[in-house]
């Protein structure tokens with residue numbers, strides 16, 4: 080567990096980076112595994128790099144013995160203080176041996192070696208990123224120390240029949256007293272954060288894979304017996320990922336075995352340990368009866384993400400944790416491209432941009448704002464953020480767009496060749512991409528160092544007499560936490576112009592001889608740039624920032640009917656949706672404060688009603704178009720941030736949309752989709768389910784009694800989880816009382832199915848309004864609820880605090896006080912989880928005055944406590960500022 084905050088909190092700075100004073104060539108580890116007591120013996124071969132003592136990190140472990148070149152060291156021959164073991168050595172090369180004891184069952188923080196599940200049935204596993212290895216043994220626990228690992232595991236054969244560690248298998252055998260052993264050798268040097276072991280009773284499914292370069296690889300997915308039959312989709316996803324990385328980046332897998340393990344006890348999504356990926360069961364298990372369509376997509380994406388790390392993360396790792404986005408942003412980008420290829424390019428882009436806006440934009444607009452490459456941290460675990468991951472991916476996307484497909488591939492080839500086996504930096508990455516293409520990309524470095532979402536404003540002037548259209552682009556990034564001076568960034572703006580009938584115009588810029596394509600990318604690389612288009616016969620409608628070509632907030636003064644043109648005619652699915660989102664934003668403004676009146680709400684409902692009846696619009700896109708920005712995004716449009724009013728206005732606009740489409744059309748569409756209901760997983764069936772859900776939700780706003788009947792029937796008839804859960808959510812929103820028996824039925828039906836119960840908690844945690852807190856408090860008393868399980872905490876407390884604005888931000892502040900109390904309790908068990916839930920307070924400063932006052936009191940009180948973990952203290956200190 081992390082230090083309590085009464086220990087001095089030290090700030091780590093990028094500017095202070097120094098290479099390691101000692102390299103570790105190889106590591107020999109031996110584990111005598113037990114649930115209460117595990118003994119770890121290590122032998123490190125150390126090689127001097129600088130004139131300094133050997134310094135090893137170690138936390139929460141008991142040192143039993145230390146040797147130098149085989150000779151035991153006495154108390155006076157080393158210093159052990161503040162989590163650092165220091166040994167002064169004269170030689171340039173030596174072997175340092177240690178024997179330490181650790182206590183897995185007591186490790187509730189899930190960092191280092193811990194127990195998943197119960198004492199009698201659970202299994203042992205490790206989590207080492209970012210700084211968990213120091214909870215296992217003494218080691219220079221930093222990503223730029225790369226070593227070859229030989230690992231031997233010993234344990235009771237009955238209790239721990241399966242023994243796994245990263246690397247290739249190197250023998251197994253029996254020992255006395257019913258014990259057995261297994262050895263693994265990893266030929267690829269790796270940093271300690273990629274070490275992993277797993278031991279216990281697990282079942283497996285397997286597949287023999289042959290890589291494009293001819294290596295036979297045994298793929299094994301491991302899970303506890305009761306869920307092993309839910310791993311097939313993950314295996315298919317793994318195979319698709321391996322093939323895709325071979326095809327797209329020429330990257331092959333590099334060991335003889337690849338293990339993937341599912342656990343219900345995990346702080347994050349999954350972990351890319353070399354040769355032994357460990358997954359939160361939520362992102363590995365899938366079956367139609369207990370998983371939704373979204374969850375199937377998440378399994379595919381996370382399996383791919385972890386697999387792709389084998390190159391972008393493991394073979395080329397990070398020099399220090401400031402470079403985290405080097406592996407994470409890049410790997411998210413690779414996963415997004417893969418998922419787009421497997422499914423739909425425009426739907427994937429819509430999903431990713433929606434996530435960026437929902438999770439990263441608010442982060443970047445509040446006190447937790449930080450650059451994609453932070454310049455300092457006090458707790459690195461708090462930097463696994465939407466900024467490092469999602470915005471980091473957007474930066475890679477801009478670079479890829481700049482270089483074009485072939486240029487980007489050439490750049491990636493050079494990056495992997497040049498830095499294979501290295502701990503690299505973001506500069507290395509930009510340099511490889513640039514060098515391979517004879518260009519200099521260093522201007523993009525500014526994106527990595529500057530926090531905040533840039534505002535891009537566009538202003539247009541049409542000159543009818545000269546048939547010219549002038550577009551002026553300007554940028555400005557608002558000051559963010561600790562960063563007041565902002566610089567201009569290179570912003571690629573992909574754009575097209577449409578005439579009023581929706582035809583894309585050929586583009587000729589001032590000074591060019593002939594018109595070219597109908598789409599261009601203009602890079603704004605200073606504060607302002609104007610461009611002039613020639614031969615424009617009438618005032619055009621610009622489609623800007625196509626495909627979301629840069630992670631910025633675009634401000635352009637569109638008239639509602641102009642957005643209507645794009646919404647109806649833009650051939651690019653993403654920008655079509657985007658026009659709908661922009662128009663919905665204006666429509667929302669028309670629905671504020673109880674009125675529903677204005678040109679925009681008219682244009683929005685008219686355009687969508689028309690698309691609703693247009694058979695050429697695909698179901699999946701229509702479902703997305705019918706979903707306006709959520710309550711969290713709409714906060715930006717509300718000067719006085721009152722979640723109740725935001726919700727009321729949003730409901731009013733949806734009601735206006737539903738009435739415009741009309742009850743008969745909604746009913747007819749629902750019935751048609753109902754007739755097509757199946758549990759099939761193909762894209763068409765998924766799209767039908769998604770649209771059916773949207774239609775039912777709209778219907779519930781204008782035809783409540785009928786919608787309630789339909790929802791109840793849908794719950795009963797549902798062939799799979801997507802329909803079942805959607806029905807439950809709609810029913811509960813329309814009529815909470817009518818939903819009670821359905822919730823009870825669901826609870827009973829899924830007794831013992833942890834992932835299904837998580838959804839049961841999450842749906843209820845998100846039901847809006849003042850009654851939410853009381854509901855949460857009674858759910859806390861459910862037998863299945865525990866603060867010890869991160870998924871449970873996220874599904875109940877996380878969903879409530881972060882995805883239920885009107886419930887959490889009650890005007891009386893009761894939910895703030897309740898959450899503060901729970902945070903203290905969670906923190907005593909698992910600081911990482913407490914810190915993540917606490918980010919719900921990120922936006923308190925911009926709430927309306929009454930809520931702001933009560934949130935402030937709670938945050939300030941919490942932040943002043945001295946008994947909290949470093950993780951939670953760091954979040955609170957930044958949020959309270």
Ligand code: 0A1
Nearest residue numbers: 206208209347349350351463
């Ligand atoms: N590298 C993993 C995410 C991860 C990060 C930290 C963890 O423990 C604190 C665990 C997993 C990924 O990007 O998938």
Ligand code: ZN
Nearest residue numbers: 384388407410
């Ligand atoms: Zn990752």
